[in-house]
Amino acid sequence: MSLRIGTRGSALALAQAGTIADALGGELVVITSEGDTSTASLASLGGTGVFAKALRDALLAGEIDAVVHSFKDLPTTPTPGLSIAAVPRRADARDALCARDGRTLETLPAHARVGTGSPRRRAQVAERRPDLELVDIRGNVDTRLGRLDADDAERRLDAVILAVAGLERVGRADAITERIDIDVWPTAPAQGALAVETRTGDEKLVSRLDHRATRLTATAERGVLAELEAGCAAPVGAHSFIEDGMLFLTARVYAPDGSGHLTSSHATVLQKDAAEDLAARVAADLLADGAAELAPLG
Known part of the structure; x- marks a missing residue:
């Protein structure tokens, strides 16, 4: 019997899971979550973790053998009985502006209406262009x-x-009018990375897809959220990369109204627990500087 791989039913989720199914010779099983059926705002539903629950429930029940998540959508608290068995090579981690008339963020006219459902992106836009009107939106990419x-x-x-x-x-990708520089606009922790989850003990079913560098950088970024005790919808951006045997990490916490931010950056040599240690140092700096007072992290 082929591997049963659970996924949400959106075009994006199917495309992501499809690459994993092709690599493993598996079949897709579509699971519907509350986040897919509700029209409420993402923040009111409890953040992007709402998309993961139905998939994880099906995995624990033995209805499927593995689940493909957008890693950025997963809560940082582990689920008993489940393991992230593979983190495949990461795609582009940047945010994209898709604008009418080929505009960039800097060339949008005053009072232009910009749509996003992300508290982080709202804060970043408000900081860079406080003259723009922000509109909370939901829906798939085409919507x-x-x-x-x-x-x-x-x-x-x-x-x-x-x-x-x-x-x-x-x-x-043809809709993109600007790829925003990640050095000045850090994105959601683990953005661009996928996480393939299995029941604990079944990791070998998918482990050959694991990409060590991606796992390390995504773990460092998500570690900041965990150390801050922040939800995946908190206004927090992070960017980690590996260079010359060193692991680098920058994280930024934004005031929701765009009135300011706090940033911390550290690096460490690649060794056991490097990602976790680096995340703890960065988060400690942010908390010492007042991150919990600047933004709602829970």
């Missing part, structure tokens, strides 16, 4: 992009912000 050309003026947007990786995975 969000469709609002750029909506007939209804109330629904029409001048730009939306999405992940480069997601746009590329569903074949919509």
Whole structure:
């Protein structure tokens, strides 16, 4: 029997899981979550972890053998009985602006309407361009992009912000008008990375897809969230990379209204527990500087 790989039913989720199924010779099983059926805002649902629960429940029940997640959507608290068995090579971690008339963030006209459902992205836009109007949006990639050309003026947007990786995975990279520099605009911890989860003890089913560098950098970024005791919808950006045998990590906490931010950066040699130790140092700096007072982290 072929490996049963659980996924959400969106075009993006199917594209992501499809690459894993192709690599493993598995079959896709679509699981519907509360996040897929509710029209409430992401923040009110409890953040992006809402998408993971139904998949994990099916995995624990033995209905499927593995699950493919967007790693950035997973809560940092482990689920008993489950393990992240593989973190494949990461795609582009940057955010993308998709705007009418080929605009960039700097060239959008004053009072332009920008759509995003992410508290982090809202804070980043408000900090860079406080003159813009922010609109909370939900929906799949095509739904969000469709609002750029909506007939209804109330629904029409001048730009939306999405992940480069997601746009590329569903074949919509043509909609990107700006790939935003990650050094000045850190993205969600583990953005661009996938996580393949199995029941603990079944890791060998998918472990050959694991990419060590991606696992280390994603673990460092997500470790900051864990140390801050922050949810995956908190206004926190992080960027980690490996160079010359060193692991680097920068994290930034934003005031939700864009009125300011705190940043910490550290590096360490690659050794056992390097990602976890680095995350702890960065988070300790942020907390000492007042991150918990600047932004809602829970």
